[in-house]
Amino acid sequence: MSRRVVVTGLGCITPLGTTLKQSWSNLLASKSGVVPITSLPNYKSDYEQFANSVPPTVVVGKIPELQEQVGLVTDQDARRVSDFTKLAILASHEALSHADLLEKRSGDEVSIDQSKANLYRFGCVIGTGIASIQDFYSTSVSFHNDRKRVNPVFVPKILTNMAAGNVSIKFNLKGVSHCASTACATGNNSIGDAFNFIRLGMADVCLAGASESCIHPLSLAGFIRTKSITVDDGVSRPFDAKRSGFVLGEGAGMLVLESLENAERRGADILAEIVGYGLSSDAFHITSPCSDGNGAMRAIQMALDMGKVNTEQIGYVNAHATSTVLGDRAESIAIKSALLPGPRSGLDGNLLFVSSNKGAIGHLLGAAGAVESIFTIMSLKDEIMPHTLNLENISGAKGDNYEKDFSGITFIKDKPIVNPNLEYALCNSFGFGGVNTSLLFKKWVK
Incomplete structure (x- = not known):
């Protein structure tokens, strides 16, 4: 079996905006989401002490402050999930809304319209590269000082598949659950794997993408030591003569993929087709x-x-x-x-x-x-x-x-x-x- 696969929904949070519309329009308008680390609210408390390893000339691609939808990320979620999972939930909601797959319900509850998709054949394929370096670091420091001070949800917060797991729970997706973690190729691998799951008949619909939130002194210091990050003038210059390294950024991107048959059956607005x-x-x-x-x-x-x-x-x-x-x-x-x-x-x-x-x-x-x-x-x-x-x-x-x-x-x-x-x-x-x-x-x- 090999079925055609189309894209019917998109959602993203990037340094250029907290929605697809903001990010895309700002990209075309030559806006930049890159800021110096010295402008971060937590610079003095978290970064200044590591200036020898992370010089103040370093810049990052920082997402704007999130205006979270009421109830989508609950107080309980905020305590139990890491930042990369939180971004995945928000971007997933936008993608599912864009695909017109959510039921219109009163209050804060969100759910898939089951007349448009079979939940048992609705997959979730979300990856991440580093997961939560913040939780690794803070827990290691507290554990060193007090061996009893380990958060009971420490392990669930740092597992790379927790974005896929929490998004599946949030939207009741009961199909394929999968997590790719292939460093900077993760996003493409996630989309490609979901593409294959649908092509091969293992799912009819898949939420696919990746999320990353690892702007932290430790990750920056590590990339600086590998000579990957630019520390000269803090400018990302792909293909340019003066290119000298990348700028670390954060964000999430989610796509709704469907078999062509499912998309046509429900009259979906098709955005593009994945063919290879x-x-x-x-x-x-x-x-x-x-x-x-x-x-x-x-x-x-x-x-x-x-x-x-x-x-x-x-x-x-x-x-x-x-x-x-x-x-x-x-x-x-x-x-x-x-x-x-x-x-x-x-x-x-x-x-x-x-x-x-x-x-x-x-x-x-x-x-x-x-x-x-x-x-x-x-x-x-x-x-x-x-x-x-x-x-x-x-x-x-x-x-x-x-x-x-x-x-x-x-x-x-x-x-x-x-x-x-x-x-x-x-x-x-x-x-x-x-x-x-x-x-x-x-x-x-x-």
Whole structure:
């Protein structure tokens, strides 16, 4: 069995906004969700003491203050769940509302309209990269001082599958329950796994995505030690000559996926179709990509093969591009190898456009692919491709070779580009450990 899978709902919380509408409009308007850590309310109490490890020049992609819906995250939830689970609940509610799957009930209760979806075939696939580093840290400190001071819900708060578990409980989803945790590829893996569950007949509907909330001195110090985060001037510059590392961000992205049959039966508003999913391993290094981009290239090719799509049909790539010297170059090489077997030129929509959202939102780690898949779907739906904030000079970092590594690609750098000819778009996500993922989306035409 292999069924067609469509997207019918989207929800996200990002450094650009607490809703899909806010995040998407601010992305297109060149807004930035990146702020210096010195502006955080808890800077003096939590960060200043670690200035030797986390210098005050560090910036983060911080979500705006949440105006939570009454009753959605209860007082009990607030005590029992970690921040990444809380974000997952809120983004899931928006996605389910967007898909018109929630019953209209009085009061604070939320539930799925069972005339539109069978709860026993409604899956929940939500991942995270680091889960709750805040709870690890605070519990370790209190345990060191007093061996009896361990929160009874400490373990449930830190388990990576607790977002999926709590969202399933909140909305009574009784189908497939699954959690991917593949570092920065988590979001794409979650969506891809849900895609396969529906394709293979294991579910009719799936809530899929990822959530991340790990802005903390310990995580920042760790990434600084791996030389992954920029500490120079605090700017994320994907593909730029001055790129020097990523900016740590937080957020959540959730998608409602359905079999085409289920979506049509209930008259759903279809946003896009997922037609391909590719994944591979570099089998090279735990933090650095293979310099020739071979693993990423194979993931892209797998997605194209599954979707039975030719390279010339791909109009846009939402790149993983985190603003690291090695990573951005390797991805550009992979994109060229997979999608540019020959030159593309002209004004007939046959150019290959590439951009990264991370200049505006930073790197959301496990949630990156989920949020960026949402932006990719919006690009197809609204026929507009977002630009890469802070991209001024393509290539030029140490080791770059423009002709070999970057030429032939049309990088979107100044402003969004309207493209009514856009039919297929890819979203790439890669993770520590050598994980490579690529999702292929198709524009939905009624």
